[in-house]
Amino acid sequence: MRFEILERDGLARTGVLEIDGVKHSTPAMAYAVDRIPAGLGVGMRMSPSGAAGKGDLKVPASGFRPDGAGTEVDGTLDPWFRGSPYADPRPEGGFAVLDGIVKSLLDSPRFVEAIKKTKSGPDLLKPMFCSLAGMPHRLALLAYCGVDVFDSIPLIMASETGRYLTTSGPLDYSALKHLPCACEACRSGTRDKEELLRHNIATAEAELKLVSHMISQGRLRELAEIRVRADPWLVQDLRLMDMGAYDLQEMHAPVKGAAFHAGSKESLLRPEIVRWQNRLKERYRRPEGASVLLLIPCSAKKPYSLSKSHMRFRDAVFSSGRAPLVHEVIVTSPLGLVPRELELFYPAQDYDIPVTGHWDRDEQKLAQDMVSWLVGTQRYDLVISHLGDERDAVAGVLGEHMDT
Ligand SMILES: [Zn+2]
Known part of the structure; x- marks a missing residue:
């Protein structure tokens, strides 16, 4: 078995999984051919060892011992691929599997720990297999966390219980x-039941194609933020991933990635955004000589310098005759602060947020923390606040300043 990673987007990747010389594109669904009517699975097949065809993913017959074929046969899953505590541990298998997936589905801290464990060691380069969880609305988040191969069991279970799967979550088939x-x-x-299964499979396949596309575009995070809305457990998983697995995500986040929409509360904790804030705090020094801080609001147009409002600010600064003394710093959500000289760096010119004129408490606190850090460490002679909606939130941490 060979696994070649073609593109990456954070922990997610597209790749080619080669079993018995047969190539499968990932992320992919493996179809349990012994459990579905012939011809329904459209991609990779998953068969019991001993009855498997060329290129099939092979399921061991027993969880207690490697069955007759053994894991050395190309494409054989570990006996513990569903994370059963009773199965023989076979960590040397060809696939990385999520530890205890059934429990992890309803235990977000456990889910995050399982991802961290799988993605922090040599298993990182193995194809990651996730059984039982791959419903269409979960595929984006699971791929975002680095899963490469899913199985069709949840699609089959859903059609058996009359659940019509969509990317916004399962619906009651009989009520539609x-x-x-x-x-x-x-x-x-x-x-x-068979038509329902065909629909569930078509929906999962379409979503996997979209997931692959978003990985190629470097925009899977946005899709994951949209899809997790279908289920509070998924929102919880993503939030705890951001809080508990920041280092892991940051390590894989691109230095220069795609432009993105930061449209949800989860967007505030994207690894690229937290990294920006951390790096400012750890490394930033203001330009020498620019001892007058001018705080200004952000603009929808990026880079900010090209917006009409910022052109007016700049004209005013230049016409004052004191331009070299003035340090322009943009106060913005979700980055917090963007010093003018860094406005072309990723992601300062690559994000878009909904602008309502109202800053919620998380955004206010972020702006306050960052501004407080700036004035506390960069020692300006004079601070001028020329802010809009964020003026009041920031004023409290500025100390003595001029408000214009
Ligand atoms: Zn359909």
């Missing part, structure tokens, strides 16, 4: 007057 989908199964006019 009109099916909100244009896949072949939904257009067939027939409603039964």
Whole structure:
């Protein structure tokens, strides 16, 4: 078995998994062919060892011992691939598997620890397999956490229990007057378990294609932030990933990534954003001689210098005849602060936020912390606040200053 990583986006990646010389693109769904009607699975097959075809992912017959075929056969999963505590541990297998996935689905701290454990050692380079969890609305978050291969078990279970899967979460099949989908199964006019399974598979496949595309574009985080809304457990997983696995995520976050929308509370804790704040605090020194701090608001247009409002600020600063003395610093959410001379650095010109004129408490606290750090460490002779909506929030930490 060979696994080649083609593109990365944080912990997520697209790749090629080669089993018995047969190549599969990842992220991918492996179809348990012994549990679904013939011809329904569209990609990688997952079969019991002994009955497997060329290129199939092979499921060991027993969790207690490697079965007859053994894990040395190409593409065989470890006996403990579902994280059963009773299975023989076989950490030397070809796949990395999420520890205790069933419990992790309802235990976010455990989920985060399992991801950290799997992604912090040599398992990082192995294809990561996640059984039982790959429903369409979860695929983006799980891929974001580095899962490469899912199995079709949750799609089958959903069709057995009448759940119509969407990327916004499962719906009750029997309650749907009109099916909100244009896949072949939904257009067939027939409603039964097999058509439901065909729909669930089509939805998962479409979502995997979108996940792959977003990885290629470096924008999977945005998709994950959208999809987690379907289930509070997923929101919890993402928030705890940001709080508990920042170092791991930061290590894999691109130095120069794609532009992004920061439209949710979770966006405030994106690793690129937290890294910006940390690096300012750890490394930043203001330009020597620029001893007058001018705090100004951000603009929708990036880089800020090209916006009309910032052109006016700059004209005013230059016409004062004291431009070299003035240090312009932009106060903005979610980055906190952007010193003018850093406005072209990632992600200062690559983010967009919803602007309502109202700063919530998290944003206010962030701005206060960053401004307080700036005036406390950079020793300005004079501080001028020329802020808008964020003026009041910041004024309290400025000490003596001029408000214009
Ligand atoms: Zn459909």
